[in-house]
Amino acid sequence: MDTRPRRRRWPIVAAGVAAFTASAAIFSQIAFAATLFSDNFEDGDLGGWSKSGGTWAVVSDGSKALNQSNSGSENAREFAGDTGWTNYTVSARVKPTSLPGNGLAGLLARAKSSTTFYRLALVPGGVQLQAVNSGSVTVLGQVSRTVSTGTWYTLSLTVSGSTISGAVDGASVGSGSSSVASSGRIGVQTAYAAASFDDVTVSDTAGPAPTTTGPTPTKSPTPTKSPTPTPTSGGGGSTPTGSWPSSTGSVSVSGTIKVSGSLDGGMKRYCCIGDGSQSESQDPMFELADGATLKNVIIGSPAGDGVHCLGRCTIQNVWWEDVGEDAATFLGTSGGDSYVIGGGARSASDKVFQHNGNGTVHISGFYASDIGKLYRGCGNCTNHYERHVTVDNVLLNKAKYVVGINTNWGDTATLTRVVVQSSSGIHVCAEYTGVAKGSEPKYLGDGMGDGHCNFTSSDITYK
Template sequence: MTASAAITLSLPLSNAMAADNLSLTAGADGSSKASGTSYGNVRDGNTGTYWAPNATTGYVSVKWSSATTVSSAVIRQASGGGSISAWRVLNGDSGSQLASGSGSPSTVNFSSTSLKKLTFEITGASGAPRIAELETYSSGGSTPTSSPTSGPTSPSPGPTGGTGTPTGAWPSSTGNVSISGTVNVSGTLDGGMKTYCCIGDGSQDESQDPMFKIANGGTLQNVIIGSPAGDGVHCEGTCTIRNVWWNDIGEDAATFKGTGGGTSYVIGGGARNGSDKTFQHNGNGTVSISGFYLSGSGKLYRGCGNCTTSHQRHVKIDNVLLNNIDMVAGINSNWGDTATITRVTLTSSSGATVCGKYQGVAKGSEPKYLGEGWNDSNCKVTQSDITYR
């Protein structure tokens, strides 16, 4: 199978994945809606549409005709809206609080609850946030990946699937896709665990083209990326990278370039054989990394310290297994960056820095390393969040 340069793919979610998201069969209502938005947009399976309140706070609910058991919710934000500073998830039947938090939410787990209505309430924000999807699931953890379906093009998840604790096991390829240029992704590209190869020269040259370029709101999933992979994956806005495996990191595994705010997700998957950064954050907003395995690299995440435009950036890292690395996250404390780090297991990395602080500088200069941070306004991590093996 051969893919030519600059292919644009827009594929629907698999039936198995759609069935996992309980919101797709629900109704919706809320407190208020900004002009041109709809409550129903949060459960239509389309990250290109959204609901926004007509003020900085408000709520949106999904509801079912009969009692439904729910134990997790995934909040996906569209770019261009206000930044959420405080939120709650409520049992819409009783009004009782199931979960709450500060900052931008992503995957929210809570005790399994039977209800007819679930509410996501924004209690603090810098402007009117845009909620693209309020997904609900009956089992906890990150967004479920698809299960195999019948037919020759059915997607098949890797061994970790993006939902459990990473083990370091590498997936088997189901076939090969030869490409000769960047593959443009609009909507969802499900690679069915095929290996896509190759582009670039395998060097650290930042001028190389990416293998995949994901449009705002797009999803790349169930893909093995061969070597060389050029400049990896580029997210042009917010995106989801689910169960993607890099055989060789090259320059960067993925670069997040969007400047419209919101959250991009890396769910499951893994990468190996890198020398510097794995995930490079050049834009603004938040990158959420969960269920990921990394072996042999400098950093899991780095917020750009000398890009053309300076941004405040945030990263959330949870439930990751990191082998033989130098640093978990590097952030620029003078720009107000934050790193929220939980459930990290480090192997062969006893000297690794967990949260490294830098002084961001103008393009053309080199950022200054300031030292490691623990449990402060920038580095939201404690020693109990890290396990060394």
């Protein structure tokens, strides 16, 4: 009979701590830990775990184990534990069953969201200790070693203050300093790989992370993806008031304006293109190449399909007088960050910002009135991606939704300083199940603080 412990949460008993205080000076070098969580999956269920992508099941693998079998999944994760956990060590046995050149199988700590956490990952040819911030990866330490499919490896990931360290089979992978996340849940993950996980244990650790022996990294932490830098200059990013700007002139538009680099419209009114309908076959008024910036523009009506971002882009202090189909559509599929800074939009019967590609869209200092949704991650596009949005310092008047995301694809929304006016019954963060093109996404309900919809009630102000 299997006697290993099941899931447990052990309170740290205050009386015991107090009784030990008198001896603390003598035994100050001894580390004490309490088991916060354990799961060996022998009961065959996934109670206490929450899925984000992938195909997960408890299977028989000698003993029972948690298995992710879809090696085509871009991001498959299971999360457990408490969002308030800070300093701890999480360990697990991990067995990759499929690990191609772009794959990984790993262990997560301080998962603040589904794309922000610390990760210890088995990758082809080695093991990496990583800080992952909204999908952007920084390598904190790594070792080269053979990683074979069908072999169990014991991973151990320790987070203590800003020090992050990891070990595989008792040998150090390295350590580094990071402030990506100060607290969060644990998790297991695969990306373009399949793997089994077993004997997951979380132990509380107070004080510095334990020192381990073994190889140390030979180079400084190196970002593996370079996101578009956050723009820091220009107008339109202050707290929105609802006032509308006046144009300084007019520009007649007869076809799509393609922007490579930067276009500063000087607050002129650009008009007109399209028929003002909801048809998605209309041409955009502006098409922004990867890395392009559009700023200080008033877009008149009809505006066709608004602005198309073909990759990473910045839309700064741009105002839509009357949104036809969408104000802007983000189409880039190479990841990275796009920014909407300042500006505003009126009369969007459906969406203001449509996210069809992947990466993260950041919306700040924006005003919108008489709209359906401020942001929607596409729920039935031809290609399915994990998408992320941050919304900060916005003013919405007569809005039906703030954001809509697809939880089955790992989408996240982070909301702060959202002010809502005259919007009774508004959906702040609507969660959907994304579906194949031609079908309609299923509305699951509104989320808050669940790893997909990341905000609290204090982040939303109703007036």
